[in-house]
Amino acid sequence: MILKLRIAENDLENTFQKFRGEFSDSRNEADIKLLEKAWQFTKLAHTGQKRLSGEPYVSHPLNVAIILTSWKLDTPSIIAGLLHDTVEDGGATEKDIADKFGEQVAKLVDGVTKVSNVRLRGSREVEFVENLRKMFLAMAKDLRVVLIKLADRLHNMQTLSALPPDKQVKIARETLEVFAPLAERLGMGGVKSQLDDLAFPYVFPKEYKLTKEQAASHYKKAEEHIEKMKRSLLTDLAKEGVKSKIVGRKKHLYSLWKKLERPDIRWNFERVHDIVALRIIVEKIPQCYTALGVVHSLYKPVPTLGISDFIAQPKPNGYCSIHTKVFAPKGRIVEVQIRTYKMHEQAEYGVAAHWAYSQAKSSGVKNSILENVGTRVGQDTLLWVKQLAQWQKEISDSKEFLRAVKFDALSSRNFVFSPKGDVFDLPQNATPVDYAYAVHTSLGGYIKAAKVDGKVVPLNYKLKSGQVVEILKSKNPHPPRRDWLEFVVTNISRREIEKYLRKL
């Protein structure tokens, strides 16, 4: 990919020409003409405008189009990516775009313009619900609108350092809370990881630094280890006549942090078996099972951790692979993931692979990886989006809609809300005490009682995503108790409680 985050004035044409070359590989003459026309149009619309970082504004839509091309989206989406800010910021009208680029592109640009930013933190709930509704409505009409929005967000995150600090945190938080889970739900694992890791240092600077520092040596050790296993595996797979590619997959930093925070891990790196996982990619599904046999004859599976066969039973977002944890040399436990190229493509691009497939079909480009992609997974994902749109029509009460949306789209996360609507991202099994320390370390010293969704709960209550948590404050300091240490799960609450007890 030729993505260049920052493009100076004198480099613009050059970058566009390189991009045009890449775009042309799989498109016909008419498409290429349209792209050139869109480039002239967007340059004109954004004449004189600059990004906060100082470079010409048009470098942004150009990068969005480049990202969409790397996701192998269809031509109308890429054209719409180049034009996506011309109505909102460039003074163009929907009619201009329809006349010059056709109804389809105009509808996409209009969709992107209308999907105003979805805000969670600090925004009033009503406003948030309205924005979510608009977003899901746009998604159900044409999912490509959301993919353009995701590309837009990805580039904005890549250039976030140019913004003032308060905006950085706001945008990064929204990315973590809305856009990354959305990418995950659409099966776009690669995009989800990128968004997570771009947002992580802005939202949790201390935790980011700590994770990065602590993880460095563990990443390195695990990689060396994986390299040795890779060689033995390649030899034995070849003996069985299985052509394969083996890579080490590094767990991305944000998900590593989430895992380290889990009560069963508690920052013990020995317990993270997939910090670098071994990924075996083969051509056909039966070879996945042959490969599994080869893996298990070299390295014994860990009985208690087991095998997950997401090929026989895919995850709800369409994810397919076999995962097994094995005893590697020197008593280490390593996760091995086995999948076909097709599954790999799907896990990276998710629902976008649907257009990659139709693109390949219509342009006659032969690509074995893309064959049959987008049938089962694409339809399941679209079904989910349609279901959301259906709900939002049926549910007139916005609170209930919010609950339904949160329940599904954000169910893998533990997001709880303050009574004012601020969102806190807590680990699984977090309690009201963890919540209190997350709000403010001093609040932990004033806990009289806690309410969840308006009802008083015990302090060791396990919070669930979407719940509203309220801490009833005492007038005078109300010291933390020793037995809280038995149920709190975040490091910060543990540390603060211990600090207090030591002082006694």
Ligand code: MN
């Ligand atoms: Mn934009």
